[in-house]
Amino acid sequence: MTAPKDPFQPLDDDARALARQLISGATYGALAVLDPASGAPSVTRIAIGTDLDGTPVTLISSLSSHTAALRADPRCSLLLGEPGPKGDPLTHPRLTLECTATFLPRDTSHHPVLRDHYLQTHPKAKLYIDFADFTFVRFTLTRALLNAGFGKAFKFDEGDLGGA
Secondary structure (H helix, E strand, O other): OOOOOOOEOOOOHHHHHHHHHHHHHOOEEEEEEEOOOOOOEEEEEEEOEEOOOOOEEEEEEOOOHHHHHHHHOOEEEEEEOOOOOOOOHHHOOEEEEEEEEEEEOOOOOHHHHHHHHHHHHOHHHHHOOOOOOEEEEEEEEEEEEEEOOOOOEEEEEOOOOOOO
């Protein structure tokens, strides 16, 4: 019996550039967490931005169930990339990021800088960004899987995408 063929291509600069583009261009994505009450996976749509170094961040309310899940277990996944206007949705690039979530305290010198940076790409967040129950969460990459189209799968390890 022969071993199954590895579906992943060797990582190259084009794959890195596409992954960075999917991160920097994302304004929303799907966040997967583990529900602390049931232990079951839970997926929700969240707004996505980046920190100054290109690492994905979001702004979330302490009232949301995914906040409680991330506080109980910071391991999570993000799915970024949207289908284009035509063609099979599965042929469009998408990136799954396996991450560790870190809540960023408001009382740091970095918070006002991140706040201003986030509002550049999410101006409507001005309505709630300063509410006491909202905080930034930074998603530190542990591994990523890029599907760049049929037969174009790539695996990234921690550090393969720079700041992300």
